[in-house]
């Protein structure tokens with residue numbers, strides 16, 4: 001019989017980090033991405049109001065807030081899918097506020113989508129190649145695509161049509177497409193919600209590995225214990241405004257944050 005101390009922990013997919021320096025979030029490093037006083041208005045609605053943030057290489061920034069808080073709009077303003085009404089987005093020392101999303105992606109600012117949308121008829125490899133071709137040509141793009149599939153644990157599915165993947169693997173494919181752009185900052189839009197606990201654990205380990213390889217990560221996630229355990233820094237929004245920010249445990253204990261999530265006795 002196997003004694004408890006001989007039992008093996010459930011195995012997670014091997015994470016091969018890209019070659020290069022292993023960088024942990026270091027507050028003395030300059031930010032790779034910063035946003036200054038971002039405001040986004042849609043007609044009469046102010047979806048985001050005067051939000052500033054910074055992301056350093058290897059840092060994980062978590063964005064939280066109740067439904068309608070403005071997280072997605074801020075995310076879209078940072079990645080270029082929405083034009084801010086006020087404020088600036090600085091990436092790698094350049095003002096990218098007015099740069100189109102696909103150009104930002106090629107510059108190294110990549111994102112996943114909440115509803116993953118692969119080309120269903122293409123194979124897993126072909127889906128990643130579409131992204132890899134934005135950075136490389138010919139054989140180099142193929143090598144890059146394979147390396148990324150290894151990294152997310154989908155190499156053995158390379159030839160399979162994307163339509164045949166289950167949800168957890170579709171999420172990893174979404175991640176692979178973003179990684180094929182060799183991002184310096186990766187935006188993850190609810191990559192973990194909806195997955196079963198083992199798949200959640202795998203995704204958490206993968207995101208940690210990506211940050212440790214030096215990628216700055218901004219994530220929106222509704223599963224509180226996941227975002228609180230992964231993030232180096234958390235920003236909580238409500239009604240478009242900054243409610244609290246800081247270390248995860250401090251934000252989680254902040255009375256305004258608790259009130260925003262649980263409601264007032266008077267509500």
Ligand SMILES: Nc1ncnc2c1ncn2[C@@H]1O[C@H](COP(=O)(O)OP(=O)(O)OP(=O)(O)O)[C@@H](O)[C@H]1O
Nearest residue numbers: 042045046047065066067068069070071072073074
């Ligand atoms: N394109 C748009 N046109 C008009 N109003 C919008 C638009 N996009 C978002 N809004 C409004 O902006 C506010 C913030 O929405 P947003 O989707 O950014 O919040 P969220 O925090 O991402 O919410 P959720 O957690 O539910 O996804 C909401 O009041 C929403 O109705």
